[in-house]
């Protein structure tokens with residue numbers, strides 16, 4: 427802590443130590459990442475944000491990664507039983523996850539791409555913050571539910587129907603939407619909200 431003061435870190439506050447300056451010094455230089463508004467969107471279910479964060483970092487333990495760690499596991503995707511399970515396959519080259527993505531696109535009236543959906547979110551130019559946050563929450567929720575369905579399929583040998591998965595996603599996002607008290611604050615999006623079944 428003494429070196430923090432000696433290196434002039436706190437002298438800008440007139441040589442006075444504050445909790446904020448001490449914390450910032452201890453944390454060091456922070457790397458800025460572009461996906462923060464999507465992954466840590468306030469409308470996201472927290473567990474969806476966590477899995478979406480691991481997903482953007484490509485750290486989910488897909489079978490190709492397990493093999494790299496020396497584990498002897500069957501490599502094929504449990505959901506389509508055709509292709510090797512990799513990060514790119516699971517999100518969203520797999521016929522199963524693509525079927526889920528198609529349903530989400532139909533539900534929201536958008537065209538989320540199979541490649542780089544988080545990047546796509548960042549390029550959205552909706553004037554409505556509410557609409558943007560609903561779409562972000564749906565994309566992160568979809569990533570979470572695909573990973574959840576994959577684990578359920580792997581462990582219990584049960585594959586959730588894409589229609590059921592999408593209904594589950596709609597339910598999660600709707601609960602978050604209603605808890606945010608958006609109703610009446612963005613009248614321009616009223617018809618869109620009706621269209622996606624939230625009103």
Ligand SMILES: [Zn+2]
Pocket residue numbers: 503504505506507508509515520521522
């Ligand atoms: Zn597959």
